[in-house]
Amino acid sequence: MSNDQVSRTPAAVPPPPATRPAAEPGTPPADVAPAGRKRSSRRQPRLPLRARLRRDWPLLVMVAPGALLLLVFHYLPVLGNVVAFQDYNPYLGDSSLEALFQSPFIGLENFDALFSDPAFWDALWNTLTITAFQLVFFFPLPIALAIVLHSILSTRLRMFVQTVVYLPHFFSWVLVVTFFVQMLGGAGLLAQELREAGLTPPEIMTNPDTFIVLVTAEVVWKDVGWGTIVFLAALSTIDPNLYEASAVDGAGRWRRLWHITLPGLRPVIVLLLILRLGDALSVGFEQFMLQRDAVGRQAAEVLDTFVYHHSIITGDYGFGAAAGLFKAVVGLILILAANKFAHALGERGVYSKQ
Amino acid sequence: MTTPTGAATNRRTFLSLLGLGAAAVAGGGLLTGCSEKSAGGGATQNLDRLAGLLPEQRALTLDIPKPDIVGTRPVPDGYSRFPANLFDAITDKPGTSGQQISAMMPAWGPAPPSGANNAYLTAVNAELGTPIDFSVQDGNTYAEKLGALLGARDVPDLLCVPGWEINKLPRFADAVGALFEDLTPYLQGGAVGAYPMLATFPTGAWRHACWNERLMAIPNPTDGPFPWMLFHRRDLLTQLGLAAPKTIDELFEIGRQVTDPAKGVWAFDDIFPMVQMFHKVPGSKEGWRLKSDGTPEFKYETAEYRQAVEFMAKVYQAGLVHPDIVASKGADAKQLLQSGKILFKQDGTGMWQPMQAEQQKVTPGFDIQPVPLFSATGGDPLAWGNDEPISYTFIKKGLGKDRVEELLRVVNWCSAPFGTKEFDLREYGVEGVHHTRSADGPAKTELGFKEIQNQYFFVSGRSPVIQPTPQTPNFVQDLLTYSNTTVRHLEKDPWEGLKFEMPAKYKAAAVPTEDKITDIVRGRRPISDLDAVVSEWRAGGGDEAREMLGTALSDGK
Numbered sequence: 001m002s003n004d005q006v007s008r009t010p011a012a013v014p015p016p017p018a019t020r021p022a023a024e025p026g027t028p029p030a031d032v033a034p035a036g037r038k039r040s041s042r043r044q045p046r047l048p049l050r051a052r053l054r055r056d057w058p059l060l061v062m063v064a065p066g067a068l069l070l071l072v073f074h075y076l077p078v079l080g081n082v083v084a085f086q087d088y089n090p091y092l093g094d095s096s097l098e099a100l101f102q103s104p105f106i107g108l109e110n111f112d113a114l115f116s117d118p119a120f121w122d123a124l125w126n127t128l129t130i131t132a133f134q135l136v137f138f139f140p141l142p143i144a145l146a147i148v149l150h151s152i153l154s155t156r157l158r159m160f161v162q163t164v165v166y167l168p169h170f171f172s173w174v175l176v177v178t179f180f181v182q183m184l185g186g187a188g189l190l191a192q193e194l195r196e197a198g199l200t201p202p203e204i205m206t207n208p209d210t211f212i213v214l215v216t217a218e219v220v221w222k223d224v225g226w227g228t229i230v231f232l233a234a235l236s237t238i239d240p241n242l243y244e245a246s247a248v249d250g251a252g253r254w255r256r257l258w259h260i261t262l263p264g265l266r267p268v269i270v271l272l273l274i275l276r277l278g279d280a281l282s283v284g285f286e287q288f289m290l291q292r293d294a295v296g297r298q299a300a301e302v303l304d305t306f307v308y309h310h311s312i313i314t315g316d317y318g319f320g321a322a323a324g325l326f327k328a329v330v331g332l333i334l335i336l337a338a339n340k341f342a343h344a345l346g347e348r349g350v351y352s353k354q
Numbered sequence: 355m356t357t358p359t360g361a362a363t364n365r366r367t368f369l370s371l372l373g374l375g376a377a378a379v380a381g382g383g384l385l386t387g388c389s390e391k392s393a394g395g396g397a398t399q400n401l402d403r404l405a406g407l408l409p410e411q412r413a414l415t416l417d418i419p420k421p422d423i424v425g426t427r428p429v430p431d432g433y434s435r436f437p438a439n440l441f442d443a444i445t446d447k448p449g450t451s452g453q454q455i456s457a458m459m460p461a462w463g464p465a466p467p468s469g470a471n472n473a474y475l476t477a478v479n480a481e482l483g484t485p486i487d488f489s490v491q492d493g494n495t496y497a498e499k500l501g502a503l504l505g506a507r508d509v510p511d512l513l514c515v516p517g518w519e520i521n522k523l524p525r526f527a528d529a530v531g532a533l534f535e536d537l538t539p540y541l542q543g544g545a546v547g548a549y550p551m552l553a554t555f556p557t558g559a560w561r562h563a564c565w566n567e568r569l570m571a572i573p574n575p576t577d578g579p580f581p582w583m584l585f586h587r588r589d590l591l592t593q594l595g596l597a598a599p600k601t602i603d604e605l606f607e608i609g610r611q612v613t614d615p616a617k618g619v620w621a622f623d624d625i626f627p628m629v630q631m632f633h634k635v636p637g638s639k640e641g642w643r644l645k646s647d648g649t650p651e652f653k654y655e656t657a658e659y660r661q662a663v664e665f666m667a668k669v670y671q672a673g674l675v676h677p678d679i680v681a682s683k684g685a686d687a688k689q690l691l692q693s694g695k696i697l698f699k700q701d702g703t704g705m706w707q708p709m710q711a712e713q714q715k716v717t718p719g720f721d722i723q724p725v726p727l728f729s730a731t732g733g734d735p736l737a738w739g740n741d742e743p744i745s746y747t748f749i750k751k752g753l754g755k756d757r758v759e760e761l762l763r764v765v766n767w768c769s770a771p772f773g774t775k776e777f778d779l780r781e782y783g784v785e786g787v788h789h790t791r792s793a794d795g796p797a798k799t800e801l802g803f804k805e806i807q808n809q810y811f812f813v814s815g816r817s818p819v820i821q822p823t824p825q826t827p828n829f830v831q832d833l834l835t836y837s838n839t840t841v842r843h844l845e846k847d848p849w850e851g852l853k854f855e856m857p858a859k860y861k862a863a864a865v866p867t868e869d870k871i872t873d874i875v876r877g878r879r880p881i882s883d884l885d886a887v888v889s890e891w892r893a894g895g896g897d898e899a900r901e902m903l904g905t906a907l908s909d910g911k
Contacts, residue, residue: 297870
């Protein structure tokens with residue numbers, strides 16, 4: 001029951017009736033409009049379209065640049081995925097387009113080569129492990145931090161803390177890794193302090209077994225502050241009256257957190273979780289390239305570095321495109337599955353079916 | 355070109371069975387058949403047979419004084435003092451159309467200002483008549499940029515391709531054929547006479563500029579054959595009462611003595627290639643040599659390489675490499691050497707003079723010198739090296755005869771040798787702005803260091819000499835002493851005069867194998883694993899390359 005309520009709520013709220021005639025002066029009353037439009041579109045398809053255009057053209061103009069960018073930079077390049085089924089040679093013919101058309105088709109051979117390469121499965125396994133680890137140890141942290149930040153009453157203090165925790169997001173990976181090396185590396189601050197105390201510094205930066213903790217720590221340092229932004233916005237939409245009412249009823253701090261704050265954040269948490277799952281096979285590139293020699297391929301090879309070394313470096317673009325398609329398919333499946341799961345929980349997810 | 359085979363036909367059936375018709379639709383009518391993925395078997399080009407394509411070498415008629423320190427070829431000669439008079443070698447403006455020339459070249463460190471913000475470019479462009487607009491790219495990732503540019507078939511009028519990047523560029527010969535102008539008709543034989551500066555280049559350099567049996571590029575002849583030197587901080591070693599090591603054991607011992615983590619000092623950066631050279635590991639064509647029975651052998655398979663791996667593993671085990679360098683590829687090893695946090699660093703010759711000139715202003719007594727080459731295992735040492743050009747300048751295909759000739763005249767102007775006014779402007783910029791002049795020659799100013807980053811040098815060439823600099827008066831003598839001693843031990847390349855496009859499988863195996871060896875060197879895998887790694891490498895493309903190199907020699911005879 002409650003599920004239905006939640007999913008219906010947005011649709012059930014009608015726009016304020018008073019504004020509607022004002023926005024659409026020429027249209028008939030709202031309740032007859034859909035039926036009338038449908039009937040006329042069957043008989044005279046052009047007129048209503050023109051009418052709609054006349055009414056909606058400012059919206060269309062506003063959406064056009066975005067749609068154009070999407071078309072040029074997302075949908076057109078998608079056609080290039082055809083090289084996954086080709087022995088693609090960019091230097092055939094007189095132009096890039098001719099090269100695309102003249103490269104011979106080789107069916108699923110690129111996928112065959114991909115799936116029979118043990119290095120690919122190693123990379124996939126590493127990627128999935130890192131994703132799972134970060135889902136547990138990174139994903140909840142911005143939520144916790146956002147709740148803490150939200151509870152700071154002094155605006156000035158909150159702004160200061162926010163600025164400090166946002167800042168690392170804008171550092172490049174080279175800087176982040178260098179920062180960790182300078183703090184935790186063998187010549188870094190920690191090691192020097194330990195040596196002065198007569199201790200042997202541990203190997204933090206070069207231990208393949210704990211590498212997953214290290215990369216997660218780096219991600220946390222870089223992005224935990226940035227990750228709070230969405231949650232802070234969601235927190236600000238929770239009605240303060242709810243807190244007051246529950247406080248009056250005798251709910252303590254933790255009960256309020258459990259019964260008001262977290263349920264209020266739930267749609268956003270689920271949405272971000274779904275988006276993260278769609279990205280499950282991307283865990284970063286530069287971070288792993290920089291530290292590859294320090295811990296070895298076994299620990300640091302993820303799908304993106306695998307594609308770089310086996311496709312970009314060797315010029316085997318078809319092979320790389322095959323790996324990319326594989327990634328996209330896995331991502332799509334994960335998104336659909338997670339979304340279905342969200343619906344089952346009564347959340348809206350990324351899209352809803354209505 | 356693409357002949358369908360039996361297996362491919364089966365695959366096509368397989369494809370349609372799976373309902374992947376989408377791929378076929380995208381291919382349109384051109385989907386005449388699925389063929390096998392080409393094996394990428396590699397190609398050999400015998401440069402000796404191309405003698406007919408090459409330009410004639412002609413000396414300039416100018417009276418430029420002779421160099422006073424003689425180098426043993428391929429080491430160039432050097433000048434210990436600056437000539438008093440400079441010659442005006444080219445009187446006509448090379449650019450006639452005024453139509454801007456686009457060019458791309460690498461630079462290391464902070465990028466110089468571009469366009470009109472750069473007084474150096476403005477001054478040289480004014481002399482050229484037709485301005486060059488440079489796209490300056492990070493030298494450390496230049497191969498990636500080149501790969502993308504070539505793959506997209508979007509090249510500038512003049513493109514610099516450094517010699518060391520070519521092997522990283524897949525299907526490079528195909529790319530050259532598809533994208534760049536064939537320069538044979540413009541430069542072959544006596545035709546080069548129209549470009550007298552280009553005519554001074556050594557014939558050996560031109561020979562390397564041939565692809566697909568045509569002359570395709572302008573070479574930038576090398577000014578030093580050695581890829582690596584092991585530099586050390588002589589000033590700091592002297593303070594500790596030490597001298598440059600002469601044996602491999604001394605290298606290790608000195609490394610251990612100078613390493614003091616409490617002071618934040620370690621001995622080395624990653625010196626593995628130099629350690630290989632000390633152990634006389636082969637280096638021709640990136641690591642090949644001939645066994646006594648005449649079959650090719652790669653460095654991984656040699657006893658020398660195993661010794662080098664053992665030594666380097668010992669160095670890592672003892673903790674003599676700076677932890678910053680161990681932990682991240684982003685570490686700045688040059689900075690560590692300058693600040694005395696490491697005392698040894700391997701680098702190219704090009705690091706020496708600029709670092710000495712810059713750093714001696716900051717650190718009084720700063721002195722970097724190469725460690726004289728020695729053999730770890732007795733007998734004469736072995737120096738890797740070759741006389742291949744530093745870089746090649748390619749001209750975009752299809753610009754038309756007039757434009758190509760204009761571009762060649764511009765490149766010719768930029769290629770004027772040491773002792774000419776053109777060279778002086780190109781190298782040192784404008785007097786009073788980019789350099790100050792004394793009897794010892796021009797000394798670059800701050801602005802000079804900032805604005806002049808070899809822009810024109812990387813789209814041209816010059817008959818190479820080692821030129822003097824007032825800030826580092828001993829440099830020419832020091833470099834040529836080292837070079838003339840070392841060049842006696844230069845490895846002989848059994849495939850001299852042959853140019854290879856190595857098999858794709860062999861190229862693809864390079865990074866995975868190096869990864870495994872890095873694991874061994876850094877102690878993550880035992881040294882006994884090396885045999886297994888090498889046999890994996892053999893099966894994964896090594897034997898294919900061996901066969902190709904072997905056949906190339908038997909065909910040549």
